Amino acid sequence: MAHVAYNVSGLSKTFPKQRRPANDDLTFEIHEGEIFGLLGDNGAGKTTLVRQLVNLLRPDRGTIELFGRDVAKDPGFVTMTVGYMPQRGSALNRLTVAEALYLTAHLRGLSRRQAAAERDHLLELLRLTGIRNRSSDRLSGGQRRLVQLAVALAGRPPVLILDEPTNELDPANRRYVWDVLRDWNERHRTTIVLITHDAIEAERVIERVGIMREGRFVALGRPSDLKRAISPRRHVALSFLPGKEPALPDGIVPWRRTEDTWWLTVDHGRVPELLAALDFTTVTDIRLHSATLEDLYLHYVS
Numbered sequence: 001m002a003h004v005a006y007n008v009s010g011l012s013k014t015f016p017k018q019r020r021p022a023n024d025d026l027t028f029e030i031h032e033g034e035i036f037g038l039l040g041d042n043g044a045g046k047t048t049l050v051r052q053l054v055n056l057l058r059p060d061r062g063t064i065e066l067f068g069r070d071v072a073k074d075p076g077f078v079t080m081t082v083g084y085m086p087q088r089g090s091a092l093n094r095l096t097v098a099e100a101l102y103l104t105a106h107l108r109g110l111s112r113r114q115a116a117a118e119r120d121h122l123l124e125l126l127r128l129t130g131i132r133n134r135s136s137d138r139l140s141g142g143q144r145r146l147v148q149l150a151v152a153l154a155g156r157p158p159v160l161i162l163d164e165p166t167n168e169l170d171p172a173n174r175r176y177v178w179d180v181l182r183d184w185n186e187r188h189r190t191t192i193v194l195i196t197h198d199a200i201e202a203e204r205v206i207e208r209v210g211i212m213r214e215g216r217f218v219a220l221g222r223p224s225d226l227k228r229a230i231s232p233r234r235h236v237a238l239s240f241l242p243g244k245e246p247a248l249p250d251g252i253v254p255w256r257r258t259e260d261t262w263w264l265t266v267d268h269g270r271v272p273e274l275l276a277a278l279d280f281t282t283v284t285d286i287r288l289h290s291a292t293l294e295d296l297y298l299h300y301v302s
């Protein structure tokens with residue numbers, strides 16, 4: 001069984017003068033070592049939730065335990081355990097990029113020598129060496145996001161909470177950051193909770209997803225399971241040598257044919273049977289398509 005990083009129970013929060021709760025009786029777990037994605041439309045309550053997870057905001061009701069310790073009663077433990085990247089703003093004040101990384105790593109328990117090594121590693125990892133001596137108030141929006149991410153990673157806290165880590169990044173940096181996060185998670189077994197609107201790219205790294213709407217989860221689980229629930233069929237494109245039409249199991253009939261490719265729609269459960277029936281000396285290519293994370297998001301949110 002998976003070990004639990006966060007155990008959230010009955011979490012509710014209504015801001016003053018707001019009619020609707022921002023978080024409405026949320027109960028869920030985040031497993032140790034997983035990458036958990038929070039998706040949802042604007043105003044769904046994602047930032048409110050993560051600010052409670054890092055103890056920047058108190059819930060009206062409910063409890064949050066981090067590795068079995070009550071977050072509200074143990075704020076120091078949260079600070080030492082979680083690297084938090086906020087949605088906006090900068091926690092760096094007027095420090096240079098290099099100073100911010102060094103100090104954060106040192107405050108998270110690394111010796112001076114280790115903190116200096118960590119600083120240099122993160123500058124290189126996030127390609128920040130060229131701006132290492134720049135003050136954080138003189139960075140572009142995208143540079144600031146990369147520095148904030150590096151600060152969250154400094155000292156390798158066991159949990160990362162990232163509020164839209166790829167927001168403001170150009171497409172190449174966006175993709176690079178997703179790769180860095182996946183690699184970091186694999187290397188250090190870091191639990192990562194992230195909010196994103198970037199469902200297409202995030203699909204490559206997210207292991208479990210919570211889709212929020214009006215302060216509640218409308219879907220929670222592994223993307224593959226959730227996709228299967230909304231779309232129980234797979235689309236298959238099957239290419240073969242001209243004139244060598246494949247034999248298909250009973251009841252599976254192409255809905256479109258060309259000379260060398262057939263398109264089929266198959267129940268998930270029959271895919272193994274289809275694959276077993278094919279002669280791969282004459283089948284040249286097979287492509288299986290199922291719903292994407294973005295399809296899933298749009299299914300639940302629109």
Ligand SMILES: Nc1ncnc2c1ncn2[C@@H]1O[C@H](COP(=O)(O)OP(=O)(O)OP(=O)(O)O)[C@@H](O)[C@H]1O
Nearest residue numbers: 015016018022040041042043044045046047048049
């Ligand atoms: N400080 C605040 N005071 C009053 N209402 C707030 C405050 N912060 C958030 N809200 C409200 O709470 C609800 C949830 O907001 P939240 O920022 O958590 O949404 P979100 O899912 O993170 O949205 P987005 O994707 O736009 O960042 C919204 O209706 C918002 O207007």
